[in-house]
Amino acid sequence: MNSKERLLSTLDHREPDRVCVDFGSNAVTGIHVRMVEKLREHFGLEPRPVRVCEPYQMLGEIDDELLAAMGVDTKPLYSPSNIFGFRNENWKDWTAPWGQRLLVPEDFETDTDSNGDTLIYPQGDRSAPPSGRMPTNGYFFDTIIRQPELVESELDPSDNLEEFQPLDADAVEWYAREAERLRGSEYGIVGGMPGTALGDIALVPAPFLKHPKGIRDVAEWYMSTAIRQDYIHAVFARQCDIAIDNLERVRQATGDSIDVAFMCGTDFGTQTSQFCSVATFDELYAPYYKRLNDWVHANTRWKTFKHCCGAAAVFMESFIACGFDIINPVQCSASGMDPVMLKREFGERLVFWGGGVDTQQTLPFGTPDDVYRQVRERIDIFAPGGGFVFNAIHNVQANTPIENIAAMFKALEDAK
DSSP, X not given: OOHHHHHHHHHTTOOOSSOEEOSSSSTTSOBBHHHHHHHHHHTXXXXXXXXXXXXXXXXXXXXXXXXXXXXXXXXXXXXXXXXXXXXXXXXXXXXXXXXXXXXXXXXXXXXEOTTSOEEEOGGGOTTSOOOEEEOTTOSSOEEOOOOOOOOGGGOOGGGGGTTOOOOOHHHHHHHHHHHHHHTTOSSEEEEEOTTXXXXXXXXXXXTTOSSOOSOOOHHHHHHHHHHOHHHHHHHHHHXXXXXXXXXXXXXXXXXXXXXEEEEEOOOOBOSSSBSSOHHHIIIIIHHHHHHHHHHHHHHOOOEEEEEOOSSOGGGHHHHHHHTOOEEEOOOTTSTTOOXXXXXXXXXXXXXXXXXXXXXXXXXXXXXXXXXXXXXXXXXXXXXXXXXXXXXXXXXXXXXXXXXXXXXXXXXXXXXX
Protein backbone atom coordinates (compact mmCIF):
# COMPACT_ATOMS: atom_id res chain seq x y z
CA MET A 1 0.00 0.00 0.00
CA ASN A 2 1.02 3.59 -0.48
CA SER A 3 0.31 6.04 2.32
CA LYS A 4 -3.07 7.20 1.05
CA GLU A 5 -4.26 3.62 0.59
CA ARG A 6 -3.01 2.80 4.07
CA LEU A 7 -4.94 5.70 5.61
CA LEU A 8 -8.14 4.98 3.68
CA SER A 9 -8.03 1.33 4.69
CA THR A 10 -7.54 2.35 8.31
CA LEU A 11 -10.43 4.81 8.18
CA ASP A 12 -12.67 2.06 6.81
CA HIS A 13 -11.74 -0.16 9.78
CA ARG A 14 -9.81 -2.55 7.59
CA GLU A 15 -6.37 -3.63 8.75
CA PRO A 16 -3.69 -2.14 6.47
CA ASP A 17 -0.32 -3.63 5.54
CA ARG A 18 1.24 -1.82 8.51
CA VAL A 19 0.18 0.70 11.13
CA CYS A 20 -0.74 4.06 9.61
CA VAL A 21 1.35 6.91 11.08
CA ASP A 22 0.68 10.62 11.41
CA PHE A 23 2.96 13.37 12.59
CA GLY A 24 2.35 16.96 11.56
CA SER A 25 -0.93 16.81 9.64
CA ASN A 26 -2.60 19.30 11.98
CA ALA A 27 -2.12 21.44 15.09
CA VAL A 28 -2.62 18.59 17.59
CA THR A 29 -0.41 15.89 16.06
CA GLY A 30 2.75 17.91 15.51
CA ILE A 31 6.31 18.14 16.74
CA HIS A 32 7.98 21.16 18.35
CA VAL A 33 10.54 22.90 16.15
CA ARG A 34 13.41 21.91 18.47
CA MET A 35 12.61 18.26 18.05
CA VAL A 36 12.09 18.55 14.28
CA GLU A 37 15.65 19.87 14.07
CA LYS A 38 16.95 17.02 16.25
CA LEU A 39 15.02 14.44 14.21
CA ARG A 40 16.66 15.69 11.03
CA GLU A 41 20.03 15.19 12.69
CA HIS A 42 18.99 11.76 14.02
CA PHE A 43 18.02 10.56 10.53
CA GLY A 44 21.18 11.97 8.96
CA LEU A 45 19.42 14.66 6.91
CA GLU A 46 21.06 17.90 5.81
CA PRO A 47 20.88 20.59 8.52
CA ARG A 48 18.54 23.43 7.61
CA PRO A 49 16.37 25.96 9.46
CA VAL A 50 12.98 24.55 10.40
CA ARG A 51 9.85 26.38 9.29
CA VAL A 52 7.39 27.30 12.03
CA CYS A 53 4.13 26.04 10.57
CA GLU A 54 2.06 26.62 13.74
CA PRO A 55 3.44 29.55 15.72
CA TYR A 56 1.13 29.29 18.74
CA GLN A 57 2.63 25.96 19.83
CA MET A 58 5.84 26.48 17.81
CA LEU A 59 5.33 23.34 15.75
CA GLY A 60 7.78 22.60 12.97
CA GLU A 61 7.01 21.79 9.36
CA ILE A 62 7.91 18.20 8.53
CA ASP A 63 9.22 18.28 4.98
CA ASP A 64 9.17 15.42 2.49
CA GLU A 65 12.64 14.16 3.43
CA LEU A 66 11.74 13.87 7.08
CA LEU A 67 8.27 12.46 6.38
CA ALA A 68 9.89 9.62 4.45
CA ALA A 69 12.52 8.99 7.11
CA MET A 70 9.86 8.85 9.84
CA GLY A 71 7.49 6.65 7.84
CA VAL A 72 4.65 9.17 8.08
CA ASP A 73 1.55 8.61 5.92
CA THR A 74 -0.16 12.01 6.11
CA LYS A 75 0.23 15.58 4.92
CA PRO A 76 -1.65 18.76 5.88
CA LEU A 77 -3.77 20.98 3.70
CA TYR A 78 -3.52 24.11 5.79
CA SER A 79 -6.22 26.69 6.35
CA PRO A 80 -5.43 30.10 4.84
CA SER A 81 -4.39 31.74 8.13
CA ASN A 82 -2.75 30.46 11.30
CA ILE A 83 -3.91 31.12 14.84
CA PHE A 84 -2.31 34.57 14.94
CA GLY A 85 -4.19 35.61 11.82
CA PHE A 86 -1.52 35.62 9.13
CA ARG A 87 -0.50 33.39 6.25
CA ASN A 88 2.37 30.90 6.32
CA GLU A 89 4.21 32.42 3.38
CA ASN A 90 7.18 34.61 2.42
CA TRP A 91 9.49 33.06 5.01
CA LYS A 92 12.15 35.03 6.89
CA ASP A 93 14.85 34.22 9.44
CA TRP A 94 14.08 34.42 13.15
CA THR A 95 16.20 33.31 16.09
CA ALA A 96 14.17 31.77 18.90
CA PRO A 97 14.89 32.71 22.54
CA TRP A 98 16.58 29.31 23.01
CA GLY A 99 18.99 30.13 20.18
CA GLN A 100 17.54 28.03 17.35
CA ARG A 101 17.56 29.60 13.89
CA LEU A 102 14.09 29.24 12.36
CA LEU A 103 12.07 30.35 9.36
CA VAL A 104 8.84 32.20 10.17
CA PRO A 105 6.16 33.84 7.98
CA GLU A 106 6.73 37.44 7.00
CA ASP A 107 3.97 38.70 9.32
CA PHE A 108 5.43 36.90 12.35
CA GLU A 109 6.18 40.09 14.30
CA THR A 110 7.56 39.96 17.84
CA ASP A 111 8.99 42.17 20.57
CA THR A 112 10.68 41.41 23.89
CA ASP A 113 9.20 43.04 26.98
CA SER A 114 10.99 44.17 30.13
CA ASN A 115 10.63 40.70 31.67
CA GLY A 116 12.30 39.07 28.70
CA ASP A 117 9.02 37.56 27.46
CA THR A 118 8.43 37.40 23.71
CA LEU A 119 5.24 39.11 22.50
CA ILE A 120 3.58 38.40 19.15
CA TYR A 121 1.05 40.59 17.30
CA PRO A 122 -2.25 39.61 15.66
CA GLN A 123 -2.07 39.70 11.87
CA GLY A 124 1.47 41.03 12.24
CA ASP A 125 0.11 44.46 13.18
CA ARG A 126 2.29 46.18 15.77
CA SER A 127 -0.29 48.93 16.24
CA ALA A 128 -2.63 46.38 17.86
CA PRO A 129 -2.08 45.00 21.37
CA PRO A 130 -0.02 41.80 21.37
CA SER A 131 -2.12 38.64 21.49
CA GLY A 132 0.45 36.03 22.51
CA ARG A 133 3.22 35.77 25.09
CA MET A 134 6.13 33.33 25.21
CA PRO A 135 7.50 33.44 28.76
CA THR A 136 11.21 33.78 29.35
CA ASN A 137 12.69 30.29 29.08
CA GLY A 138 9.42 29.10 27.48
CA TYR A 139 9.04 27.27 24.18
CA PHE A 140 5.59 28.28 22.93
CA PHE A 141 3.11 31.13 23.22
CA ASP A 142 0.30 31.59 25.71
CA THR A 143 -2.74 33.59 24.66
CA ILE A 144 -3.05 37.08 26.13
CA ILE A 145 -6.63 37.59 27.28
CA ARG A 146 -7.91 40.88 25.88
CA GLN A 147 -11.37 40.77 27.43
CA PRO A 148 -13.33 44.01 27.23
CA GLU A 149 -15.33 44.87 30.31
CA LEU A 150 -18.53 42.85 30.21
CA VAL A 151 -21.85 44.60 30.65
CA GLU A 152 -24.44 41.82 30.93
CA SER A 153 -27.27 43.81 29.38
CA GLU A 154 -25.11 44.71 26.36
CA LEU A 155 -23.80 41.24 25.49
CA ASP A 156 -24.36 40.55 21.79
CA PRO A 157 -23.70 37.11 20.25
CA SER A 158 -22.55 38.79 17.05
CA ASP A 159 -19.47 39.97 18.95
CA ASN A 160 -18.38 36.33 19.30
CA LEU A 161 -18.99 35.76 15.60
CA GLU A 162 -16.55 38.32 14.21
CA GLU A 163 -14.09 35.57 13.25
CA PHE A 164 -16.74 33.46 11.50
CA GLN A 165 -17.23 35.06 8.11
CA PRO A 166 -17.84 33.71 4.59
CA LEU A 167 -14.58 32.79 2.89
CA ASP A 168 -13.56 35.51 0.50
CA ALA A 169 -12.25 34.85 -3.00
CA ASP A 170 -8.64 35.05 -1.83
CA ALA A 171 -9.18 32.36 0.83
CA VAL A 172 -11.00 30.10 -1.64
CA GLU A 173 -8.10 30.50 -4.03
CA TRP A 174 -5.72 29.49 -1.21
CA TYR A 175 -7.61 26.24 -0.73
CA ALA A 176 -7.66 25.62 -4.47
CA ARG A 177 -3.95 26.27 -4.81
CA GLU A 178 -3.07 24.03 -1.87
CA ALA A 179 -5.32 21.28 -3.22
CA GLU A 180 -3.68 21.46 -6.63
CA ARG A 181 -0.26 21.22 -5.00
CA LEU A 182 -1.31 18.07 -3.16
CA ARG A 183 -3.47 16.51 -5.87
CA GLY A 184 -2.27 13.06 -6.82
CA SER A 185 -0.19 12.80 -3.65
CA GLU A 186 0.47 9.31 -2.34
CA TYR A 187 -0.04 10.69 1.18
CA GLY A 188 -3.32 10.87 3.05
CA ILE A 189 -4.45 14.51 3.23
CA VAL A 190 -5.85 16.17 6.35
CA GLY A 191 -7.62 19.45 5.65
CA GLY A 192 -8.23 22.22 8.15
CA MET A 193 -11.87 23.32 8.01
CA PRO A 194 -12.88 26.98 8.48
CA GLY A 195 -15.11 27.95 11.39
CA THR A 196 -16.25 24.47 12.46
CA ALA A 197 -14.71 24.54 15.95
CA LEU A 198 -17.39 25.19 18.57
CA GLY A 199 -16.08 26.96 21.66
CA ASP A 200 -12.47 25.83 21.32
CA ILE A 201 -10.70 27.62 24.16
CA ALA A 202 -7.57 28.03 22.03
CA LEU A 203 -9.74 30.16 19.74
CA VAL A 204 -12.14 31.86 22.16
CA PRO A 205 -9.57 34.56 23.12
CA ALA A 206 -9.21 35.26 19.36
CA PRO A 207 -5.43 35.75 19.13
CA PHE A 208 -5.99 36.31 15.41
CA LEU A 209 -8.16 39.43 15.94
CA LYS A 210 -6.69 42.86 16.59
CA HIS A 211 -9.44 44.08 18.94
CA PRO A 212 -11.74 41.17 19.88
CA LYS A 213 -15.18 41.86 21.27
CA GLY A 214 -17.59 39.63 23.15
CA ILE A 215 -16.73 36.96 25.72
CA ARG A 216 -13.01 36.30 25.29
CA ASP A 217 -11.81 35.27 28.73
CA VAL A 218 -11.54 31.48 28.98
CA ALA A 219 -12.99 31.28 32.49
CA GLU A 220 -15.87 33.58 31.52
CA TRP A 221 -16.59 31.44 28.46
CA TYR A 222 -16.76 28.26 30.53
CA MET A 223 -19.10 29.96 32.99
CA SER A 224 -21.23 31.09 30.06
CA THR A 225 -21.81 27.47 29.02
CA ALA A 226 -23.68 27.13 32.32
CA ILE A 227 -25.23 30.55 32.92
CA ARG A 228 -25.61 32.01 29.39
CA GLN A 229 -26.69 29.01 27.35
CA ASP A 230 -29.05 31.08 25.18
CA TYR A 231 -26.09 33.25 24.21
CA ILE A 232 -23.95 30.21 23.35
CA HIS A 233 -26.79 28.67 21.32
CA ALA A 234 -27.09 31.91 19.33
CA VAL A 235 -23.34 31.91 18.61
CA PHE A 236 -23.22 28.25 17.62
CA ALA A 237 -26.36 28.39 15.44
CA ARG A 238 -25.08 31.28 13.35
CA GLN A 239 -21.54 29.84 13.33
CA CYS A 240 -22.93 26.62 11.82
CA ASP A 241 -24.78 28.51 9.09
CA ILE A 242 -21.58 30.24 8.05
CA ALA A 243 -19.46 27.10 8.43
CA ILE A 244 -21.70 24.99 6.19
CA ASP A 245 -21.56 27.63 3.49
CA ASN A 246 -17.78 27.66 3.81
CA LEU A 247 -17.54 23.87 3.77
CA GLU A 248 -19.26 23.95 0.38
CA ARG A 249 -16.71 26.50 -0.85
CA VAL A 250 -13.86 24.33 0.40
CA ARG A 251 -15.37 21.27 -1.27
CA GLN A 252 -15.64 23.06 -4.59
CA ALA A 253 -12.09 24.44 -4.28
CA THR A 254 -10.39 21.20 -3.24
CA GLY A 255 -12.30 18.55 -5.18
CA ASP A 256 -11.18 15.07 -4.17
CA SER A 257 -7.91 16.12 -2.53
CA ILE A 258 -8.96 15.88 1.13
CA ASP A 259 -9.35 12.57 2.98
CA VAL A 260 -9.87 13.82 6.55
CA ALA A 261 -11.56 17.02 7.70
CA PHE A 262 -10.17 18.46 10.93
CA MET A 263 -13.37 19.83 12.42
CA CYS A 264 -12.85 20.78 16.02
CA GLY A 265 -10.28 20.94 18.81
CA THR A 266 -12.63 21.70 21.70
CA ASP A 267 -11.61 19.83 24.86
CA PHE A 268 -14.28 18.42 27.16
CA GLY A 269 -12.08 16.32 29.45
CA THR A 270 -9.69 17.19 32.26
CA GLN A 271 -7.10 14.83 33.72
CA THR A 272 -9.65 13.31 36.08
CA SER A 273 -13.10 14.55 35.03
CA GLN A 274 -14.95 16.73 32.50
CA PHE A 275 -15.57 20.41 31.83
CA CYS A 276 -19.28 19.76 31.47
CA SER A 277 -21.78 16.95 31.90
CA VAL A 278 -22.81 14.66 29.07
CA ALA A 279 -26.29 16.18 29.35
CA THR A 280 -24.86 19.68 28.79
CA PHE A 281 -22.82 18.42 25.84
CA ASP A 282 -25.88 16.80 24.28
CA GLU A 283 -27.94 19.95 24.74
CA LEU A 284 -25.42 22.66 23.92
CA TYR A 285 -22.92 21.19 21.48
CA ALA A 286 -24.30 18.02 19.92
CA PRO A 287 -27.02 19.55 17.67
CA TYR A 288 -24.46 21.77 15.96
CA TYR A 289 -21.78 19.10 15.63
CA LYS A 290 -24.41 16.85 14.07
CA ARG A 291 -25.40 19.52 11.53
CA LEU A 292 -21.80 19.93 10.48
CA ASN A 293 -21.00 16.22 10.30
CA ASP A 294 -24.25 15.43 8.50
CA TRP A 295 -23.40 17.98 5.82
CA VAL A 296 -19.89 16.57 5.39
CA HIS A 297 -21.12 12.99 5.09
CA ALA A 298 -23.92 13.93 2.70
CA ASN A 299 -21.72 15.99 0.38
CA THR A 300 -18.15 14.63 0.57
CA ARG A 301 -16.14 11.48 1.19
CA TRP A 302 -14.24 13.17 4.05
CA LYS A 303 -13.96 11.53 7.44
CA THR A 304 -14.45 13.98 10.30
CA PHE A 305 -11.80 14.42 13.01
CA LYS A 306 -12.63 15.43 16.59
CA HIS A 307 -9.91 16.38 19.07
CA CYS A 308 -10.76 16.11 22.76
CA CYS A 309 -8.14 15.78 25.46
CA GLY A 310 -8.62 14.28 28.90
CA ALA A 311 -11.13 11.93 30.46
CA ALA A 312 -13.36 11.80 27.40
CA ALA A 313 -14.67 8.21 27.55
CA VAL A 314 -18.06 9.36 28.86
CA PHE A 315 -18.53 11.44 25.68
CA MET A 316 -17.67 8.73 23.16
CA GLU A 317 -21.26 7.66 22.56
CA SER A 318 -22.22 11.30 22.07
CA PHE A 319 -19.34 11.86 19.65
CA ILE A 320 -20.51 8.86 17.66
CA ALA A 321 -24.13 10.08 17.69
CA CYS A 322 -22.90 13.46 16.41
CA GLY A 323 -21.31 11.71 13.43
CA PHE A 324 -17.63 12.04 14.22
CA ASP A 325 -15.50 9.36 12.57
CA ILE A 326 -12.19 9.99 14.36
CA ILE A 327 -11.23 10.78 17.95
CA ASN A 328 -7.89 12.25 19.02
CA PRO A 329 -5.59 12.33 21.03
CA VAL A 330 -6.85 9.28 23.00
CA GLN A 331 -5.31 10.36 26.31
CA CYS A 332 -4.96 6.95 27.92
CA SER A 333 -3.41 8.42 31.09
CA ALA A 334 -6.62 10.29 31.96
CA SER A 335 -9.26 8.78 34.22
CA GLY A 336 -11.45 6.17 32.57
CA MET A 337 -9.39 6.07 29.36
CA ASP A 338 -8.15 2.50 29.55
CA PRO A 339 -7.02 1.58 26.01
CA VAL A 340 -8.34 -1.99 26.15
CA MET A 341 -11.79 -0.74 27.15
CA LEU A 342 -11.76 1.99 24.50
CA LYS A 343 -10.91 -0.46 21.72
CA ARG A 344 -13.47 -3.00 22.92
CA GLU A 345 -16.35 -0.54 23.38
CA PHE A 346 -15.79 1.94 20.56
CA GLY A 347 -13.18 0.49 18.20
CA GLU A 348 -15.70 -0.57 15.54
CA ARG A 349 -17.33 2.86 15.43
CA LEU A 350 -14.47 5.33 15.98
CA VAL A 351 -10.99 5.59 14.53
CA PHE A 352 -8.47 6.17 17.31
CA TRP A 353 -5.95 8.74 16.07
CA GLY A 354 -3.29 8.98 18.76
CA GLY A 355 -2.84 7.13 22.01
CA GLY A 356 0.48 5.70 20.82
CA VAL A 357 2.66 6.99 23.64
CA ASP A 358 2.11 9.24 26.65
CA THR A 359 3.67 12.68 26.08
CA GLN A 360 3.16 13.79 29.69
CA GLN A 361 5.29 11.11 31.35
CA THR A 362 6.59 8.21 29.26
CA LEU A 363 8.00 10.03 26.23
CA PRO A 364 9.67 12.94 28.06
CA PHE A 365 10.64 11.25 31.33
CA GLY A 366 10.76 7.50 30.73
CA THR A 367 13.68 5.44 29.43
CA PRO A 368 13.95 4.37 25.80
CA ASP A 369 12.89 0.89 26.92
CA ASP A 370 9.79 2.37 28.61
CA VAL A 371 8.89 4.17 25.39
CA TYR A 372 9.50 1.14 23.19
CA ARG A 373 7.41 -1.09 25.44
CA GLN A 374 4.47 1.31 25.65
CA VAL A 375 4.40 1.91 21.89
CA ARG A 376 4.34 -1.82 21.18
CA GLU A 377 1.61 -2.37 23.78
CA ARG A 378 -0.58 0.38 22.30
CA ILE A 379 -0.13 -0.97 18.77
CA ASP A 380 -1.09 -4.45 19.95
CA ILE A 381 -4.26 -3.02 21.53
CA PHE A 382 -5.43 -0.49 18.95
CA ALA A 383 -4.20 -1.80 15.58
CA PRO A 384 -6.06 -5.13 15.14
CA GLY A 385 -8.95 -4.78 12.70
CA GLY A 386 -7.89 -1.31 11.54
CA GLY A 387 -9.22 1.95 12.91
CA PHE A 388 -5.92 3.13 14.40
CA VAL A 389 -3.64 5.93 13.23
CA PHE A 390 -0.49 6.04 15.31
CA ASN A 391 0.42 9.36 16.85
CA ALA A 392 1.69 10.45 20.24
CA ILE A 393 -0.89 11.75 22.70
CA HIS A 394 -0.88 15.36 21.46
CA ASN A 395 2.18 17.23 20.21
CA VAL A 396 5.76 16.12 20.90
CA GLN A 397 7.17 18.82 23.14
CA ALA A 398 10.47 20.70 23.21
CA ASN A 399 13.32 19.04 25.13
CA THR A 400 11.93 15.52 24.75
CA PRO A 401 15.00 13.22 24.79
CA ILE A 402 15.80 12.37 21.19
CA GLU A 403 16.73 8.83 22.20
CA ASN A 404 13.16 8.38 23.44
CA ILE A 405 11.71 9.62 20.17
CA ALA A 406 14.09 7.27 18.36
CA ALA A 407 12.79 4.40 20.51
CA MET A 408 9.25 5.30 19.46
CA PHE A 409 10.15 5.05 15.79
CA LYS A 410 12.11 1.84 16.40
CA ALA A 411 9.00 0.30 17.96
CA LEU A 412 6.94 1.38 14.97
CA GLU A 413 9.48 -0.11 12.59
CA ASP A 414 9.59 -3.39 14.49
CA ALA A 415 5.78 -3.59 14.50
CA LYS A 416 5.56 -3.60 10.69
